[in-house]
Amino acid sequence: xxxxxxxxxxxxxxxxxxxxxxxxxxxxxxxxxxxxxxxxxxxxxxxxxxxxxxxxxxxxxxxxxxxxxxxxxxxxxxxxxxxxxxxxxxxxxxxxxxxxxxxxxxxxxxxxxxxxxxxxxxxxxxxxxxxxxxxxxxxxxxxxxxxxxxxxxxxxxxxxxxxxxxxxxxxxxxxxxxxxxxxxxxxxxxxxxxxxxxxxxxxxxxxxxx
Amino acid sequence: xxxxxxxxxxxxxxxxxxxxxxxxxxxxxxxxxxxxxxxxxxxxxxxxxxxxxxxxxxxxxxxxxxxxxxxxxxxxxxxxxxxxxxxxxxxxxxxxxxxxxxxxxxxxxxxxxxxxxxxxxxxxxxxxxxxxxxxxxxxxxxxxxxxxxxxxxxxxxxxxxxxxxxxxxxxxxxxxxxxxxxxxxxxxxxxxxxxxxxxxxxxxxxxxxxxxxxxxxxxxxxxxxxxxxxxxxxxxxxxxxxxxxxxxxxxxxxxxxxxxxxxxxxxxxxxxxxxxxxxxxxxxxxxxxxxxxxxxxxxxxxxxxxxxxxxxxxxxxxxxxxxxxxxxxxxxxxxxxxxxxxxxxxxxxxxxxxxxxxxxxxxxxxxxxxxxxxxxxxx
Numbered sequence: 336x337x338x339x340x341x342x343x344x345x346x347x348x349x350x351x352x353x354x355x356x357x358x359x360x361x362x363x364x365x366x367x368x369x370x371x372x373x374x375x376x377x378x379x380x381x382x383x384x385x386x387x388x389x390x391x392x393x394x395x396x397x398x399x400x401x402x403x404x405x406x407x408x409x410x411x412x413x414x415x416x417x418x419x420x421x422x423x424x425x426x427x428x429x430x431x432x433x434x435x436x437x438x439x440x441x442x443x444x445x446x447x448x449x450x451x452x453x454x455x456x457x458x459x460x461x462x463x464x465x466x467x468x469x470x471x472x473x474x475x476x477x478x479x480x481x482x483x484x485x486x487x488x489x490x491x492x493x494x495x496x497x498x499x500x501x502x503x504x505x506x507x508x509x510x511x512x513x514x515x516x517x518x519x520x521x522x523x524x525x526x527x528x529x530x531x532x533x534x535x536x537x538x539x540x541x542x543x544x545x
Numbered sequence: 546x547x548x549x550x551x552x553x554x555x556x557x558x559x560x561x562x563x564x565x566x567x568x569x570x571x572x573x574x575x576x577x578x579x580x581x582x583x584x585x586x587x588x589x590x591x592x593x594x595x596x597x598x599x600x601x602x603x604x605x606x607x608x609x610x611x612x613x614x615x616x617x618x619x620x621x622x623x624x625x626x627x628x629x630x631x632x633x634x635x636x637x638x639x640x641x642x643x644x645x646x647x648x649x650x651x652x653x654x655x656x657x658x659x660x661x662x663x664x665x666x667x668x669x670x671x672x673x674x675x676x677x678x679x680x681x682x683x684x685x686x687x688x689x690x691x692x693x694x695x696x697x698x699x700x701x702x703x704x705x706x707x708x709x710x711x712x713x714x715x716x717x718x719x720x721x722x723x724x725x726x727x728x729x730x731x732x733x734x735x736x737x738x739x740x741x742x743x744x745x746x747x748x749x750x751x752x753x754x755x756x757x758x759x760x761x762x763x764x765x766x767x768x769x770x771x772x773x774x775x776x777x778x779x780x781x782x783x784x785x786x787x788x789x790x791x792x793x794x795x796x797x798x799x800x801x802x803x804x805x806x807x808x809x810x811x812x813x814x815x816x817x818x819x820x821x822x823x824x825x826x827x828x829x830x831x832x833x834x835x836x837x838x839x840x841x842x843x844x845x846x847x848x849x850x851x852x853x854x855x856x857x858x859x860x861x862x863x864x865x866x867x868x869x870x871x872x873x874x875x876x877x878x879x880x881x882x883x884x885x886x887x888x889x890x891x892x893x894x895x896x897x898x899x900x901x902x903x904x905x906x907x908x909x910x911x912x913x914x915x916x917x918x919x920x921x922x923x924x
Contacts, residue, residue, distance in 0.1 A: 426689055431652065439656065448732045448786070455911055457911075458911065460912060461782075464782040464913060465783065469780065469782055470779055470793060472777070473914060474697060475689055485710075488708040492704045
């Protein structure tokens with residue numbers, strides 16, 4: 336396949352009570368629980384979307400990252416063919432453990448459909464799709480660690496075969512208050528070339544800071 | 546020029562057979578894997594499900610290895626892959642990938658949530674266990690996209706070959722019955738109190754099942770059974786736990802696959818649909834198929850034989866669908882009686898002979914996800 340050049344148009348990191356957009360800190364709180372941090376971030380960016388509060392933590396994390404990168408990309412007057420290609424290490428295990436607890440004690444057996452539905456990692460893709468009305472390609476992958484070579488190839492093949500016009504890629508990891516999101520938008524135009532090495536640098540730069 | 550992509554090997558492990566031939570024999574004879582089970586560790590009340598006999602599985606597994614520290618799901622996946630890896634005679638080098646698809650993997654490990662068991666419940670850990678058994682050199686790719694996982698994995702494999710990252714990709718899909726999944730579907734009141742009846746008037750919901758399936762996806766046309774000619778995996782953007790009323794995502798996924806394959810809807814000879822037998826799913830599919838003009842194409846859901854095997858279903862049903870094409874046979878949509886959706890569909894009511902050139906496989910799932918893949922018989 337002869338590949339046209341693709342670019343990283345924008346990127347965003349969320350971890351350790353801090354949100355960094357295109358390399359600059361745009362929101363930060365004192366150390367606190369994710370529930371509190373995510374609520375404060377949501378309010379800070381003046382997002383009007385009550386459904387946010389029903390989401391599990393993985394979806395909240397992915398939603399916030401997508402919100403910042405898609406805000407200026409979505410044109411409501413037309414179809415926005417932006418694919419979603421997300422990945423993480425622990426799937427939906429954070430919510431899986433919570434759901435398992437609700438059925439383990441037979442004297443306190445209370446399986447809830449509202450929790451069960453979040454025991455799938457791709458639900459966060461559904462949440463983002465609904466929010467931005469993206470009827471587009473979406474897939475969720477699991478790797479032990481962020482896999483820039485795979486992500487680069489998969490995003491490029493979607494663009495090359497015209498399955499998508501842009502691709503929002505993400506590493507969204509959430510397990511037991513440990514969280515890390517690295518999202519970036521791949522497009523046919525931009526300033527930073529979409530290369531495996533660049534993804535590695537952008538991903539690691541902010542992880543090393545702490 | 547974008548590479549052509551083929552399927553050369555298939556296999557499956559299900560309650561009605563541990564290879565494709567045994568499965569087809571039972572399907573031809575109308576034998577279903579769904580039975581009434583009474584097992585309080587899984588569910589308080591008796592329930593219908595399609596469950597693999599553990600003793601038989603262990604016996605089959607003992608024939609290929611003396612190792613025994615594997616979970617039921619791992620044994621199922623290893624058994625599905627074993628003959629096709631051997632048959633392929635491929636060197637498992639850096640151009641040979643391994644794609645594993647599952648919805649819940651080793652979720653039963655959480656029943657005793659020690660640190661070690663939580664590690665075991667990680668899907669990449671499951672993939673590593675299977676990859677190490679066979680000695681894959683490349684890092685496994687895990688696809689976990691709810692109930693489209695199995696068929697999405699085929700699409701992912703095709704795209705990775707098109708991207709020239711790999712030449713050959715072994716794809717395995719599997720899921721097992723657990724208290725976790727049974728209680729979850731039950732909490733949605735989505736479970737049928739009888740064996741499921743896809744597209745029927747009297748359908749009352751899902752019957753769950755367990756299975757594994759495996760295929761070899763390759764750029765090498767030699768020994769090809771099928772060519773993968775188009776695919777799409779498009780979200781409804783409508784609701785996280787219910788399908789779109791207009792079938793939007795499925796409609797667009799099929800359109801995307803047709804556009805890539807450059808064929809018309811009227812060229813499709815057979816559809817292996819999702820057909821979970823919930824009221825909303827079957828209705829949504831009907832609307833999507835009618836919007837494209839596929840209402841007269843012979844269609845079945847294999848859930849009446851296997852139940853809903855979650856992340857395995859898309860790949861298992863592809864394996865059986867491929868056999869339909871190769872043997873020029875349409876298999877009955879078991880459990881169907883009277884059409885119970887709002888628009889016409891051509892449900893296969895008895896086994897019959899038919900030449901099939903183009904075959905469409907679809908699936909839909911929680912999160913609003915849908916996948917459609919088009920296959921062409923290799924002559």
